[in-house]
Amino acid sequence: MAKVTITDLYKNYGSVEVLKGINLHIEDGGFLVLVGPSGCGKSTLLNTIAGLEEITSGDIEIGKNSVAGLHPSKRNIAMVFQSYALYPNMTVSQNIGFGMEMKGIDKNEREISINKVAETLQISELLNRKPGQLSGGQRQRVAMGRAIVREPEVFLFDEPLSNLDAKLRIDMRTEIKRLHQRLGSTIIYVTHDQVEAMTLATKIAVLKDGCIQQFATPYEIYNNPSNMFVANFMGAPAMNLIEGIVVKKKKDIEFEMKNNKGDIISLPIDGVKGLENYIDKPVIFGIRPESINDLELSGKKSNKKMVEKEVEIDVVEPAGSDTYAIVEFGGKQVVTRLNGNSVVAAGEKVKLTFNLSQAVFFDIDTEERIR
Amino acid sequence: MSRNSVTNNIKFSRILIYIVLIIFAVYYLLPLYVMLVNSLKPLEEIRGGGMLYLPSVWTLDPWRAAWSSAQIGVDPSGLRPYFWNSIAMVVPAVLLSTVLGSLNGYVLTKWQFRGHGVVFGLLLLSCFIPFQIVLIPMAKLLGVFGLAGTTSGLVLVHLVYGVGFTTLFFRNYYAAFPTEIIKAAQIDGAGFFRIFWRVLLPSSGPIIVVSVIWQFTNIWNDFLFGASFADFDSTPITVALNNLVNSSTGVKEYNVHFAGAILAALPTLVVYIVSGRYFVRGLMAGAVKG
Numbered sequence: 001m002a003k004v005t006i007t008d009l010y011k012n013y014g015s016v017e018v019l020k021g022i023n024l025h026i027e028d029g030g031f032l033v034l035v036g037p038s039g040c041g042k043s044t045l046l047n048t049i050a051g052l053e054e055i056t057s058g059d060i061e062i063g064k065n066s067v068a069g070l071h072p073s074k075r076n077i078a079m080v081f082q083s084y085a086l087y088p089n090m091t092v093s094q095n096i097g098f099g100m101e102m103k104g105i106d107k108n109e110r111e112i113s114i115n116k117v118a119e120t121l122q123i124s125e126l127l128n129r130k131p132g133q134l135s136g137g138q139r140q141r142v143a144m145g146r147a148i149v150r151e152p153e154v155f156l157f158d159e160p161l162s163n164l165d166a167k168l169r170i171d172m173r174t175e176i177k178r179l180h181q182r183l184g185s186t187i188i189y190v191t192h193d194q195v196e197a198m199t200l201a202t203k204i205a206v207l208k209d210g211c212i213q214q215f216a217t218p219y220e221i222y223n224n225p226s227n228m229f230v231a232n233f234m235g236a237p238a239m240n241l242i243e244g245i246v247v248k249k250k251k252d253i254e255f256e257m258k259n260n261k262g263d264i265i266s267l268p269i270d271g272v273k274g275l276e277n278y279i280d281k282p283v284i285f286g287i288r289p290e291s292i293n294d295l296e297l298s299g300k301k302s303n304k305k306m307v308e309k310e311v312e313i314d315v316v317e318p319a320g321s322d323t324y325a326i327v328e329f330g331g332k333q334v335v336t337r338l339n340g341n342s343v344v345a346a347g348e349k350v351k352l353t354f355n356l357s358q359a360v361f362f363d364i365d366t367e368e369r370i371r
Numbered sequence: 372m373s374r375n376s377v378t379n380n381i382k383f384s385r386i387l388i389y390i391v392l393i394i395f396a397v398y399y400l401l402p403l404y405v406m407l408v409n410s411l412k413p414l415e416e417i418r419g420g421g422m423l424y425l426p427s428v429w430t431l432d433p434w435r436a437a438w439s440s441a442q443i444g445v446d447p448s449g450l451r452p453y454f455w456n457s458i459a460m461v462v463p464a465v466l467l468s469t470v471l472g473s474l475n476g477y478v479l480t481k482w483q484f485r486g487h488g489v490v491f492g493l494l495l496l497s498c499f500i501p502f503q504i505v506l507i508p509m510a511k512l513l514g515v516f517g518l519a520g521t522t523s524g525l526v527l528v529h530l531v532y533g534v535g536f537t538t539l540f541f542r543n544y545y546a547a548f549p550t551e552i553i554k555a556a557q558i559d560g561a562g563f564f565r566i567f568w569r570v571l572l573p574s575s576g577p578i579i580v581v582s583v584i585w586q587f588t589n590i591w592n593d594f595l596f597g598a599s600f601a602d603f604d605s606t607p608i609t610v611a612l613n614n615l616v617n618s619s620t621g622v623k624e625y626n627v628h629f630a631g632a633i634l635a636a637l638p639t640l641v642v643y644i645v646s647g648r649y650f651v652r653g654l655m656a657g658a659v660k661g
Contacts, residue, residue, distance in 0.1 A: 073558055
């Protein structure tokens with residue numbers, strides 16, 4: 001097991017910069033998730049850590065040693081690929097044992113390790129089959145077996161679940177987390193699925209266009225996004241972003257926006273740091289769907305951060321445990337998360353509670369968080 | 372009533388299709404039939420006309436003559452020595468061009484270097500160079516290498532010509548082979564040749580069959596290079612067959628010529644029958660999965 005440190009990493013393909021100065025550190029036994037939209041460079045970053053792609057400049061350390069320029073097989077890593085990448089001509093047991101065979105470990109010893117890993121992953125009865133005879137989930141397990149048997153210092157996962165169907169994906173997600181808890185190993189995991197990122201990670205790095213947008217714990221990323229991209233990308237449904245103006249009324253600072261009819265709606269936003277500099281200027285107001293709900297205000301009425309507003313419901317999307325209602329608010333389609341038992345219908349006017357303690361504000365030009 | 376007429380229509384068109392197919396099959400098989408039937412007749416029977424009739428006297432003598440005693444050029448040796456000449460040329464040429472083609476395909480898809488596209492383009496271009504253009508430069512080159520008139524020389528010529536095609540086959544096949552598997556093998560610690568030998572080649576069955584059939588047929592049937600570059604002791608069977616049919620002394624022994632022609636065609640036929648079903652499958656395998 002080892003920590004991984006990446007310093008000022010650049011990667012160019014010809015004149016195209018793919019990674020632009022990446023700095024990351026993941027402690028021993030940590031679970032780092034690299035998340036971002038397609039083409040953000042997250043898989044390239046993983047490949048450079050694996051040594052499958054050369055870096056242009058910067059350094060990667062695994063444990064205490066720099067691995068720059070080292071062959072993939074010498075880096076003490078194991079990788080699980082999106083397509084599983086099993087050797088089609090070999091049996092499951094040969095697949096798992098191939099790395100040991102290349103190292104010249106003798107057959108008996110290999111058998112013992114293979115059987116041990118197969119038992120952990122419950123694939124013992126599949127050992128003599130070829131990959132072509134396995135289901136997607138079984139292939140996934142074999143691919144993980146091939147990684148575990150190497151007993152690496154760092155596991156690298158490249159979107160390992162994206163080829164599985166929805167139900168299996170959730171099961172395997174839990175299994176990977178359990179594996180991490182049991183082995184206590186360092187894991188770096190690439191995904192474009194922000195739910196996977198939230199559930200698995202101890203640290204998340206959100207990437208866009210080859211730059212890290214935010215590198216923090218899942219809680220921080222979710223509740224304190226550092227810019228509009230992160231706020232929008234993490235969370236499902238996404239955070240609501242509404243444009244408006246900061247105004248000062250007597251002592252209080254308020255956020256004013258116009259609804260579709262042109263009426264002005266205002267929310268009290270006292271106590272948000274940094275907003276004093278934005279008086280009479282436009283800003284973006286961000287609020288998560290779960291912060292707009294139909295909970296009773298009883299007892300909390302005195303709380304200045306809880307505000308009631310009447311809105312018109314546009315579309316209702318029941319999801320069982322919750323009911324998502326899309327409402328018109330501040331000229332935007334705003335997603336709200338209501339109680340699963342709520343009886344609301346489209347076209348109805350209801351009073352919803354806005355919990356402003358979780359609200360965030362962004363500069364309209366730089367899209368950076370105001371704080 | 373209406374449903375009946377629909378099924379009748381289908382039946383009718385089925386019958387029509389089969390009739391047309393049978394006519395074409397007969398049409399294409401007719402030359403083979405004529406050759407086979409006449410190679411089993413005594414010469415007098417052929418001279419008496421009736422090419423399409425079955426022999427009234429069956430005989431294998433023309434076959435024996437064609438194989439071991441017919442006059443070819445100045446020697447009454449039959450086609451036998453030339454048959455072995457062809458084998459000695461075809462087998463190494465096919466094997467070498469297939470191995471080189473697969474290595475090229477491996478490098479061009481999985482170990483890409485700057486300018487790999489240009490290299491592939493040039494190799495592809497070699498497929499389109501007409502044979503006649505290279506005759507004189509090739510003769511010169513074989514002379515320089517001291518390979519003029521030898522079987523090794525012919526192997527070299529066919530190897531050079533074949534590599535373009537085999538590279539094309541293997542490159543396209545390997546382009547569809549997942550690169551992640553190669554990466555996985557790298558992480559497992561396998562090197563360049565180990566990956567090729569242990570991972571890629573075992574998955575290349577269909578395309579190897581395609582390459583072998585293609586190369587075998589082309590090289591076995593080649594006449595021009597054989598006629599231009601071969602000596603007495605390296606003449607391939609195609610050239611010998613020509614000499615057999617064209618010998619101007621004595622009577623034309625048509626039955627022997629027919630038997631000789633079939634003998635010369637037999638190996639390609641065998642290769643097709645043995646591995647033909649992989650041929651179509653192999654051609655498809657590269658094409659479908661993108």
